[in-house]
Amino acid sequence: MSWETVIGLEIHAQLATRSKIFSGASTAYGAEPNTQACAVDLGYPGVLPVLNAEAVRLAVRFGLAIGATVAGRSVFARKNYFYPDLPKGYQISQYELPIVLGGNIHIVLDDGTEKDIAVTRAHLEEDAGKSVHENFDGESGIDLNRAGTPLLEIVSEPEMSSAAEAVAYMRTVHQLVRYLGICDGNMQEGSFRCDANVSVRPAGEQQLGTRTELKNLNSFRFVERAINYEIERQIDVLEDGGSVVQETRLYDSDRHETRPMRSKEEANDYRYFPDPDLLPVVIEKEYIETERAKLPELPEARRQRFIHSLGLGVEDASLLTGSRATADYYEALIASVGGEYKLAANWVNGELAAALNRDGIGIADAAGSPERLAGLLVRIIDGTISGKIAKEVFEAIWQGEGEADDIIEARGLRQISDTGKLEKIVAAVLADNPDQVEQYRSGKHKVLGFLVGQVMKATGGKANPGQVNQLLKQKL
Amino acid sequence: MQRQTIAELSRQLQDGSVKSRDLVERCLTAIEGPGRQLNAFVSVCGEQALVAADAADELLKAGRAGPLTGIPFAHKDIFCTTEVATTCGSRMLEGYVSPFDATAVARLREAGVVLVGKTNMDEFAMGSSTETSYFGPTGNPWDLHRSPGGSSGGSAAAVAAGLVPAASGTDTGGSIRQPAALTGITGFKPTYGRVSRYGMVAFASSLDQAGTLTLTAQDAAMLMEAMAGFDPRDSTSVDRPVPVYTDELNTSLAGKRVGVPREFFDEGLDPDNEQRVREAIAVLEGQGAKVVEVSLPNLGLSVPTYYIVAPAECSSNLSRFDGVRYGHRHQGAADLESLYKLTRKEGFGAEVKRRIMTGAYVLSAGYYDAYYLKAQQVRQLISEDFKRCFAEVDILAGPTTPTPAFLLGEKTDDPVQMYLNDIYTIGVNLAGLPGISVPCGLVQGLPVGLQLIGPHFGDTAVLNFAHVYQQQTQWHCLMPAPTGTPDAADNAGGAS
């Protein structure tokens, strides 16, 4: 029997605010335990929440970017359950009336297939704290620094049919939230993570199969692995005549398997109700329009522009728009290289990407600013240096040796295009290699390459290879 | 024991005829002496009070004092205070010292009042008799065998007995007005949102409102000028200027319209109590107010509505008491679930547990629409009833309670009978309105109250009507006879 998979994702993106969603405590990562948990975050008797304006603004920004409806009125509700990382015994979230409704995410798979994934909703909520299990003699330690950090939970429709699509969706949302500057996207620090709802059904069947919810997927690789593991597990269960149990499962990345979460064994009854400490969030149309006007060009629109206006290939355009910083860098670069968009794309996606990758730094920290790289490309375009020499110059720029022109001068890397000078060298090379000259003249034209090489060697690589070719042919 | 109003004491402090230290010492002596048998206080902070009194006396001497500087005061033990424990009448918070002050506490301290202690209350304000307190019941100064009402029973008893000139209270379903009525004093519940809820341990967030227990409406107005006002820490706090309530106290009632809801005079109302309230309304009429009958057709639904909304909110508000960060903790729990369940079993009393369970039930899967949503709709109907009335009248008048003070123990085993005692007060909380109870006479030697209810932000009018009434009557000056016989003291003693 053949099976098809249905996947929906719930992405949790930590919003890039300075303070928490309902308190004035800092959201900075990595502080000593419980030093960034104030009375509100700790759920002290008598404290009350007050909503952070920036969290609202960032959620609106996201909604507008995905073409969603920003709710004129949204309501915070309490989700009630007991857990040690949840100090109040309830999480403040949005339930019936979320701030963002609908919208779409356009994904492109590695094979070039494109697809729109519908977003059901995105709502604001507070994050929980963390349990620490090490060195506690069978007890756990609770750190509430993260409690109250603003989250945007982005819920997709169950419209993905493979782990690859799920990963592409997650990458696209990841790219988008960073483009919008609403989330730092740092997955190691838990700023961007997701839960996946996975089910399988016989191919062609309309009814959805029983789903499981996979928790705690904090890297693209884990999303892919966990979903693939889960798909196989569910198919095995069904093919053995069993049935899938609706449950929450935790992905264990060490063992590469999913297992039922013990803490979620009993069906939860969250007893949602509107939080009486908070009033409805009213967002005026005017505010929405102001925020809409402030949106940057979005990655998909930019990608299309790179393809259609700059004539770049799909792959180059996708790579360049992978992050806002890369695309901005590229656009700064092409401002001063005439119409050589492809050359610029090759350098950003080639040498520059390799260097960044090698040194493990982001493009914003690159020593070769777009202006410096432009200075280099200009010299390739005007023939001052060859592409090969340019790599040497780039390396020097990367090491902080200054502008391309200075490096070319200082190292004497200027291409020799003075015909008189080259003619002398060519004559000398021909005189030194009578055998090869003879071979060429007897029809073995392949030997030309050798002679070009000799000329290049004699000039330290600075001769213009095209010119050398031409001269040699003339003399021969 | 002598009772004096804030207004009188303020005059004496300002003209130097009395010192704050003297007043505070007098209070401390009364609390520790004859007041003991009332069990009105959960804690007393004498030393700090004397230091604060001396500071107040310095300000008075320097001519930099406000009208409340040096006035001894007690807070209901639901308000978080940094200088003394805040127990909320619960074992769960026995000995708990808050790391911050409630906004109302900070504002009153800023205005110069001197905190002498914290008063007893029904556990987490859940009760109408002060009998659910972990620290034992409070006695009514008019009869120690009777309840002073609740949940602000400690504050009411303390003011009625003259242990302090005034105290704070909170009112979720009548918890200021009902004990004020049953102890013969003035209890004012402002419009919801007028006094910050920050630092008030939450019972039912959409209903809770802080207010005052005083001898007169004038004293309530004086305190409100300090307590009320916008607080950025409370999202439900109203950002609009605080009127100078004391300026409007003597406004004439001539031509004003008083609505008398017919549902306030149903068969549950004690006939003598009704008589006292009708006499009081006649006094208002005598001042030129026009009295008209009005109707609150859904008032009868206010008790069942309240007993869905309030438990639902409380069940969630009290989930934070888990033994981890503060408060009582069961020692030696084998696992997390036992830690929670045993901590909460030991920390909460029976009434609190019943309300938490009721709340969990009405919110649980499959019941939300039938109970919680339904209650929110009926709440709307009740609120609309009031709005309709206020389109016609300036104020509503009726009884605060159906009967005078009941005996301690009389209703403790029958929660529903206890709940029904709040029939006339609960609607006001559901609608978020201001209300006051002022003494309007005696029934079988026990005080009863006239309740006056205003529209949203009609606090000024409520205080004005109450003050004009008190200018015409002496019921608020009536004091209980000095308390007690030894056996009565034992009865009221309790566990503190």
Added chain:
Amino acid sequence: MALYPTDVRQIAHLARLEVSDDEIADYVDKLSQIIDLVDQLQQVDTGGVVPMAHPLDMSQRLRADEVSEENQRELFQRNASAVTDGLYRVPKVID
């Protein structure tokens, strides 16, 4: 509506309250009375009535995104009975 002991056990568990066997009967009795009281509302026609979540017709005020709270861990943890290395201690949390 009368509650059964199983209902009481279920809601006590939801609310994380230990209720011993000898307490059950009393809770069943009293909670049933309370539910009977609130069941009066079932008779009310509320068709088309907008639920009222809050007494005031206001919208949520927003706070500027500023860090206003300082570290007060030591003060806060004075109230906790089990703390190690700044962490609140609880019996083992099992995912």
